[in-house]
Amino acid sequence: MSRPVSLVPFVPATRMQDAEALARAARRIEEAAARLDPKLELQPQVRTDGWLELSVRRESLLEVARMLRDRLGYDYLLLLTGVDWEDKGFQVVLHVQNLSSGERLVVTVNIPRDDPRCPSVTSIWPTANWHEREAWDLLGIRFEGHPDLRRILMKEGWIGHPLRKDYQDTRPPRERLPRPVR
């Protein structure tokens, strides 16, 4: 067998904790966002663990996500999940990465608790499909534009969304059978 050729250039070790690299990545995002729509006012922050964090308004998530993939090369969605912040509503968290440069970014979207809707990013990163189904199943965040938003881990017809902090099990208590007498 001939030696396999790498289709994507091999990435040297990228230390994103490096402050200079972080600042550079942040600047690229700010510039691209300003070109896209000056009203977006995107300001990447450095998160506690050294990832860049970008807080996006719900209405502009789709256009920002498309910009991130097409203009800045964030082609790899690591994970999409949600956090229940009780009174402060939900937060949808996306971890994305640029595979060829090693740049990494967290995109967060805050959504109100009484209206848990969020645009689906499956059209941009197809892998979001199951992640979004899981977030819908366990947290009850409704992803609009998702091709097939069904429960995924819990069975069909389950009541409630178990990962919510205020989740109550609605099933009747299980009847305890008496211990068999030997």
Next chain:
Amino acid sequence: MDTQIEPRTAGGEEIHTEEIMVNMGPQHPSTHGVLRAVLTLDGERITGVDCDIGYLHRCFEKVSEKLTYPQIIPYTDRADYLGGMTNELAFVLTVEQALGIEVPRRAQFIRVIMSELQRIHSHLIWFGTFGLDLGATTPFLYSFRDREVISDFFEEVSGARMMYNYMRVGGVRNDITAAWVEKVREFLRRFPAYLQEYDDLLTGNPILKARTRGIGRIDAATAIAYGASGPVLRASGVAYDLRKNDPYLVYDELSFEVATATEGDVLARYRVRLKEMRESARLVQQALEGLPEGDFLGKAPRIIKLPPGHYYGHVEGPRGEVGCYIVSDGDRRPYRLHWRAPSFVHLQLLPIMAKGHFMGDMVAIIGSIDIVMGEVDR
């Protein structure tokens, strides 16, 4: 049923045909656990696959919110039960990074040894069961013979053969002894001959080639778009390996090659995994040679509280990128914990890989993704 079926004729007359649905699993032995795949078939050809998962859902993430950080470590073993060491590692690395703990060098080397032995262990199970899926019974016996040896190594250091609970915040639970090191060395001396045996038994087999070449093909762009990682991504020609691309522990001091292939089919994934075993053995060898003296468990706070914030840590597990996302509100328990399981992500590729192939190929395709349902359902 969105695909159009060509009308078939018999004796000049059009006959009625329709797609049929076939349930594969959840008790099918080749679905490696409890995966139920609902296949839509046009004759023998697969036109659609719908995966039904969740049979093994154990509320890992919900339970974790009620546990302190050290208590979560044994639970991570049960997510991917064939990759316990790397799962624990993903978790403790994330916690250590949040606390800013320095881990002793000896502990880092021990962790590398355990991760790589775990990779060999997991790939051996995959090799055996993949052969079984395709009807080759003998390789299974050989690979399980060798996997037993690694299980014994793990049992000696941790007391368990599968659910190790070995990693600790700040290091590992038990030190490794000189006698243990010697046993591993002895195993590594014999291992190349074992790999040769596997090659002789299965790799050159014309039936294996016929059943895997060109089957379940995905290209690099699809693999990236669907978030594939590990051997699935590398078999499609993307040399992405966290041990090189975001080195943790002491991987940047050790030399190894990233196994890749370009075909992206079942055979390519098979080759990548076999090559990875070879590289892992090299890594263990180097780590054993460089193993420094010192502490195996560093200083960590007695009560572990993470500063409020979000933390993501990842390692290269046997199946791909294992990620751990922790949200802390400053308590002893995580406010939210999310597990990025590579099998969960890879299973989404199944419909794309299987479309257009025969139903019999489905078994080979599922085997080549190397899913662990414990990790898919968590």
